[in-house]
Amino acid sequence: MLSVVVDQPNSMAVVERPMPEPAAGEVRVRVRFAGICGSDLHIFHGQNPFVSYPRVIGHEFVGQIESVGEGVSSSRVGETVVVDPVISCGECHACLIGRQNVCSRLQVIGVHRDGGFSEYACAPAKNAYVIPKGLAHASASVIEPFAVAANVTHRTGVFPSDVALIYGAGPVGLNLMQVLKRVYGIRAFITDHFDERLALARACGAAEDETINTLNESLPEALAARGVEGGPTLVYDAVCHPSIIEEAVRIAAPAGRIGILGFSAKPSAIPQQELTKKELTLYASRLNCAMFPTVIDWITRGLVDPGRIISHKFDFRDVAGAFEQTERNPRYSCKVLLDFGVDS
Ligand SMILES: [Zn+2]
Ligand SMILES: [Zn+2]
Missing domain, CATH: 3.90.180.10 (Medium-chain alcohol dehydrogenases, catalytic domain)
Incomplete structure (x- = not known):
């Protein structure tokens, strides 16, 4: 072989x-x-x-x-x-x-x-x-990265009143978008530097105003202009650069949760003040913890x-x-x- x-x-x-x-x-x-x-x-x-x-x-x-x-x-x-x-x-x-x-x-x-x-x-x-009946074999190979997205939403939990922000419209960020929009039905914004990726985010369920190209717009201003007062309550780092967590703790709303998927060995500079003032919770998420049945169920029900x-x-x-x-x-x-x- x-x-x-x-x-x-x-x-x-x-x-x-x-x-x-x-x-x-x-x-x-x-x-x-x-x-x-x-x-x-x-x-x-x-x-x-x-x-x-x-x-x-x-x-x-x-x-x-x-x-x-x-x-x-x-x-x-x-x-x-x-x-x-x-x-x-x-x-x-x-x-x-x-x-x-x-x-x-x-x-x-x-x-x-x-x-x-x-x-x-x-x-x-x-x-x-x-794999679910009728699912193309090619599509089924994406169940693992979908389970990665399912794992981080399972870690953070998702409330109906949450407003989410996903950093990065790569495969995991886009899968997260499908989970947040199609399974949980919440408002979810996503950032990227490529308009082509943001178009894909819209195909994954993002509304027209939920995609933000951070090369063209400042993120805090873009969120404020879209009516997000006080910052997102849920933030996911699917870019996995150490600077993202630093920005995430600054812009997260009080009682916000931050899902971290990165594997960088470089430290992030996170001020305690932001964490404590807003009682933020950081959830790291690695691979997936027995999430395949959940993802297969979502696919079978036509949600994702x-x-x-x-x-x-x-x-x-x-x-x-x-x-x-x-x-x-x-x-x-x-x-x-x-x-x-x-x-x-
Ligand atoms: Zn992987
Ligand atoms: Zn063990």
């Missing part, structure tokens, strides 16, 4: 590898589509502190179960599944209190162990979820459409071209998929 292997930082190749055998409790999936995430690019560039090399990357993938390991019912063969990449120990403090996505012995598929940029990939059977953010599909053998598209052309690319060329 062919796999995309990053053998050291900035060195990636499509190579022939032996077929992995599913261990006890695992399934082997014939991969159909896999999505490229910012964290795949970080691994490629040597900027992910958790990864070890060589590594088959990719943690957003969909495919068909074609073999099962010991203890897994053979009735699962043939299921089309999407794989939750979070593998936890079930025994540590985080696991015992239901926060297994930050397990002290966390293993992420495509980071700590081999992932989905491969013709075949193994995963625990309980991590493989049957994960396929909306797909901009490109590349043959997986041209993974270098797909990475280049994602990195060099952010204005016109959003979620870029690798196609493993199996008939659906």
